[in-house]
Amino acid sequence: MHGIAFDVAHLLAGSLVLISFMMLYQDRLYALLNVFALHALVLALSVAWQAFTQHAPHLYVTAAIALIFKAIIIPVALHRIIQKLGIHRDIETVVGIGLTMLVGIGLVALSMALMLRVTSAADPLAREDLTFALSVVLLGLLIMITRRNAVSQVVGFMSLENGLVLAATGAKGMPLVVEFSVAFSILIAFIVIGVFLFRIRERFDTVDDRALDDFRGERR
Amino acid sequence: MSPFTFDAVTAVLLIPIVAAAILAILPGYRVTARLNILASLLTLLSALSLLVADRPSPGQYLLIDDLNIVFIVLNSVVAFTTSIFSASYIAHELETGRLTPTYLRFYHAMYQIMMFGMNLAFVSNNIGLMWVAVELATLTTVLMVGIYRTHEALEAAWKYFILGSVGIAFALFGTILVYMAARPVVGEGQDAMVWTLLIQRAAAFDPALLNVAFVFLLLGYGTKVGLAPLHAWLPDAHAEGPTPISAVLSGLLLNVALYAVLRFKILLAASPQAIAPGPLMVTMGLVSLIFAAFMLYRRRDIKRMFAYSSIEHMGIIVFAFGMGGPLANFAGLLHMVMHSLTKSAIFFAVGHIAQVKGTQKIADIRGLTESHPGLGWGLVIGVIAISGLPPLGIFMSEFLVVSSTFARQPLLAIPLVFGLLVAFGALLLRLGGLAFGPPHGSDAPAQASYLPMYAHLALVLIAGIYLPPELVAWFQHVAQLLG
Numbered sequence: 216m217h218g219i220a221f222d223v224a225h226l227l228a229g230s231l232v233l234i235s236f237m238m239l240y241q242d243r244l245y246a247l248l249n250v251f252a253l254h255a256l257v258l259a260l261s262v263a264w265q266a267f268t269q270h271a272p273h274l275y276v277t278a279a280i281a282l283i284f285k286a287i288i289i290p291v292a293l294h295r296i297i298q299k300l301g302i303h304r305d306i307e308t309v310v311g312i313g314l315t316m317l318v319g320i321g322l323v324a325l326s327m328a329l330m331l332r333v334t335s336a337a338d339p340l341a342r343e344d345l346t347f348a349l350s351v352v353l354l355g356l357l358i359m360i361t362r363r364n365a366v367s368q369v370v371g372f373m374s375l376e377n378g379l380v381l382a383a384t385g386a387k388g389m390p391l392v393v394e395f396s397v398a399f400s401i402l403i404a405f406i407v408i409g410v411f412l413f414r415i416r417e418r419f420d421t422v423d424d425r426a427l428d429d430f431r432g433e434r435r
Numbered sequence: 436m437s438p439f440t441f442d443a444v445t446a447v448l449l450i451p452i453v454a455a456a457i458l459a460i461l462p463g464y465r466v467t468a469r470l471n472i473l474a475s476l477l478t479l480l481s482a483l484s485l486l487v488a489d490r491p492s493p494g495q496y497l498l499i500d501d502l503n504i505v506f507i508v509l510n511s512v513v514a515f516t517t518s519i520f521s522a523s524y525i526a527h528e529l530e531t532g533r534l535t536p537t538y539l540r541f542y543h544a545m546y547q548i549m550m551f552g553m554n555l556a557f558v559s560n561n562i563g564l565m566w567v568a569v570e571l572a573t574l575t576t577v578l579m580v581g582i583y584r585t586h587e588a589l590e591a592a593w594k595y596f597i598l599g600s601v602g603i604a605f606a607l608f609g610t611i612l613v614y615m616a617a618r619p620v621v622g623e624g625q626d627a628m629v630w631t632l633l634i635q636r637a638a639a640f641d642p643a644l645l646n647v648a649f650v651f652l653l654l655g656y657g658t659k660v661g662l663a664p665l666h667a668w669l670p671d672a673h674a675e676g677p678t679p680i681s682a683v684l685s686g687l688l689l690n691v692a693l694y695a696v697l698r699f700k701i702l703l704a705a706s707p708q709a710i711a712p713g714p715l716m717v718t719m720g721l722v723s724l725i726f727a728a729f730m731l732y733r734r735r736d737i738k739r740m741f742a743y744s745s746i747e748h749m750g751i752i753v754f755a756f757g758m759g760g761p762l763a764n765f766a767g768l769l770h771m772v773m774h775s776l777t778k779s780a781i782f783f784a785v786g787h788i789a790q791v792k793g794t795q796k797i798a799d800i801r802g803l804t805e806s807h808p809g810l811g812w813g814l815v816i817g818v819i820a821i822s823g824l825p826p827l828g829i830f831m832s833e834f835l836v837v838s839s840t841f842a843r844q845p846l847l848a849i850p851l852v853f854g855l856l857v858a859f860g861a862l863l864l865r866l867g868g869l870a871f872g873p874p875h876g877s878d879a880p881a882q883a884s885y886l887p888m889y890a891h892l893a894l895v896l897i898a899g900i901y902l903p904p905e906l907v908a909w910f911q912h913v914a915q916l917l918g
Contacts, residue, residue: 333643337615345615352608356601368597375604382611388623389614391563395607398567402574406596409581 220268221340227261228347228381232323235354235374239319240312244297244304244366248290251370255285258377265384274384277396281380284400285373289407293366296411307363315361322353344385351378369406376403443488444497446481447507447554450474455547459540464529467543468522474547475511475518478554482511493631498560501913506694507557509772513686513779514550516887520783521546521679523884527790528677533583542582542677549575549683553691562610563628565695569606572691573599573659576684580676591671598658598668606655606695612648613702616640630698634705642708649712652699653719659692661746662753663723673742674795678786681738685745686779690771693749697756697917704759704918716757717847723750724854731861736795737785740865741778744821747858748774754851755836756917758843764914766835773828773895774821780891781817784810787883792876797865802874807881813888815870820895822862823855828898 234254241247259282266274297304308315326349334342355375359368376399383392454474461467485507490499525542528534534542552572559565577599581592610628617627620639626632637645658665673681700712727747734740752774755767788803788810789795803811820827833855840848 329647333641333647334615335643336619336641337644341615345612349608352604359597359601365593372597372600372604375601379604379607379611382608386611386615386618388618388627389611390625390628391561391567394567395563398570402570402600405574409596 220264223264224261224268224340225343227257227264228344228385230257231261231377231381232347232350232354235351235358235378236316236319238358238370238374239315239354239361242306242308242312244302244306244364245294247306247367247370248293251374252286252290254374254377255281255289258380259286261381262384269387271388273393276393277380277384280396280400281377285377285403289373289403292407293369296407297366300411302364302366306367309361309363315357319354319357322357323350326350326353338387341385341387345382348378348382348385351375351381354378365410369403369410372406373403442491443481443484444491444499444558447478447485447511447558448551450478450481451547451551451554455544455551458547459544462536462540464525464536464539467540468518468525471543471546472515472518472522475515475550478550479511479515482507493560493629495625495629496561496564497558498631499558500916501909502697502916503557503694505768505772505909505913506690507554509690509775510550510553510557510687513775513891514683516890517679517682517686517779517783518546519884520682520786520887521677523882524677524679524786524790527882534677538582542579545575545579546679546683549579549688553687556691557694560630561625561628562613562630562633562698565630565698566603566607566610569656569659569691569695570603572688573603576672576676576680576688579680580672582677583675585675588675591668591675595668595672598665602655602658602665604655605651605658609648609651609655609699612644612651613699616644616648630702634702637702637705638707640706640709642706642710645703645706645709649699649703649709650715653696653712653715656692656695656699657719657753660689660696660749660753661723662719662749663726663746666723666727666746669746670739670742673745674736674738678738678782678789681742682779682782682786685742685782686775689745689749690775693752693756693771696753700756701916701918713757713759716753718757720750720752720754720757721847721850721854723747724754725750725850725857728854728858728861731858732864734865735797737789737797737800737869738782738795740797741781741785741821744858744862745774745778747854748778748821750854751833751836751851755839758836758840758847759918760839760843761911761914762835762839762842764917765910766832766839768910768913769898770829770832770836773832773898776891776895777817777820777827777829780888780895781814781821783884783888783891784814784817787881788814791879791881794876797869799876800869801876802870802872804870806874806876806878809885810881810883811870813885813892815866816892816896817888818862818866818870820892822859824859826896826899828895831899831902 237250259278262278327346330346330349352375355371358371383389458467485504549572552568556565556568577592577596581588614627617633620636621627661669703709703712724747727743730743752767752771755763792800820829823829823833
């Protein structure tokens with residue numbers, strides 16, 4: 216795979232990493248949701264491009280799921296949930312944004328150092344895709360760890376999952392990719408419904424560990 | 436072959452699914468609880484018939500071999516006894532109003548879907564399908580942990596869910612990497628995910644990719660095994676969900692994840708250039724064991740305490756499989772079976788105890804052998820078994836783990852024995868207060884079903900005294916397979 220096909224795939228996968236970074240510094244929930252919608256849109260384009268260059272029509276289904284479900288339905292639903300439950304629109308972060316960004320850069324460097332080294336035998340497209348995918352996965356993990364609100368943790372998980380879809384489509388001819396993305400969509404739908412039904416406003420962690428002991432029935 | 440011939444593999448999968456559909460519709464808890472027992476019994480019978488039936492040759496999706504039969508049979512035995520316990524436990528929960536009939540329908544349906552997920556994970560020959568099955572089983576347990584909808588239960592379910600999802604994600608990434616490693620050798624498409632085909636060609640796979648894949652798989656599935664430092668969900672999930680689910684989590688779900696790790700360990704062992712998976716597993720096992728052993732001392736909640744004990748025992752089992760070799764693998768298998776039986780028996784006792792006393796706090800539960808001799812002595816025997824005292828089965832398996840370690844790596848045996856002793860002390864210390872002395876709290880008679888608990892304990896006792904030679908031969912054979 217050379218020339219334009221490789222370049223476009225590279226560009227799209229690289230943009231995904233960039234958008235993951237954009238999510239790291241959002242401090243408003245609505246803005247975070249908009250950036251996530253963009254993330255899902257770029258993923259849909261990337262998957263569709265893979266479907267086109269690999270001549271794998273079933274991947275268009277995955278692309279369509281990413282576009283319709285993750286770029287449109289979920290952000291809209293989360294918007295409405297935030298309104299209905301009256302969730303704080305500010306995102307509480309555990310550590311400062313500057314430090315988070317630095318850790319994020321470290322994680323991307325780590326995934327490059329790791330994946331480019333071990334995949335030297337694989338074809339270049341798959342190598343780059345896996346490297347970018349691992350970066351997106353790790354950045355998603357970072358979002359989940361550094362945020363306190365349930366909604367932003369869900370967004371972190373969804374961006375992590377976008378990274379997995381990128382990896383799965385980059386692995387040429389991988390079976391069950393469509394099934395994986397459907398399974399993940401169901402999972403995400405469950406979470407979003409769960410957030411709504413149980414009115415999970417904030418993450419349960421508090422800095423006050425007396426309260427935590429109380430939750431666990433272990434207060435002395 | 437006519438379509439009506441009895442196919443045990445299909446039955447093990449089909450019975451839970453059909454039962455789940457029926458249980459979701461039927462009202463009335465007496466009927467559904469019995470139906471749940473019946474479905475579990477039928478699954479158990481089908482699973483037992485796997486022992487004698489001809490094995491189908493491995494297909495694209497399903498596989499039956501000596502290794503997974505052990506897991507399937509153990510799974511269905513504990514699932515069956517837990518369904519009996521669950522029937523009497525649930526009746527009490529309905530009386531006190533902690534569960535409504537609607538939620539009960541949901542509970543029973545989820546119970547069967549979880550069985551389906553676990554059995555599917557065991558029989559799947561496709562690493563992608565296995566991942567989907569483990570995810571399904573996890574998701575159902577998340578829902579069941581949160582079923583009481585209290586603040587604590589939701590916190591536990593959310594934590595379980597988030598950590599479980601991260602585990603799921605890592606496991607999938609590892610699965611994709613295995614596919615990437617297999618693709619140049621096995622060829623594109625479905626074949627590169629079929630375990631039996633992978634294992635034949637594993638020697639030619641790119642070792643560097645396999646190494647990274649195994650690290651991700653160990654972290655991913657290891658989260659579900661409850662290995663430290665990825666265990667944080669486990670105590671909460673055990674403490675806040677219904678007790679039958681705690682029994683199933685400890686006794687079964689941890690084994691499912693362990694099974695997945697073992698499958699990939701075999702795959703890695705078949706590739707000579709890849710790193711040996713043993714040291715990684717030994718390290719994680721030892722860390723879990725020692726960490727959990729110390730945590731046992733600080734527990735105030737009885738279900739939480741036994742949840743930490745599960746982390747400890749999974750640590751021992753992963754340690755044993757990490758050591759490898761026929762003897763340590765044998766000990767690991769035996770320990771896994773014994774732990775599943777004993778720990779679920781303990782949770783059966785604890786569930787009823789928490790119901791009659793109306794609390795899970797250790798400080799408020801005293802003198803059980805006097806106020807509730809049936810439950811109290813059951814708990815005493817269970818804790819003696821789980822802390823590894825002779826003549827019960829866990830003593831034997833722990834003894835085998837320790838002695839095989841001494842024979843090969845004496846230095847590793849020191850932290851192992853240290854961890855075992857620390858845990859032993861903690862459990863017996865707590866047992867004294869729980870079981871003996873003047874009774875404290877309610878002494879209302881317990882509406883308990885003693886049969887499942889004592890049946891498990893009897894099996895553990897028998898195994899400690901006499902193991903049938905057929906079983907020994909079978910386990911030895913499986914231990915060889917595990918390499």
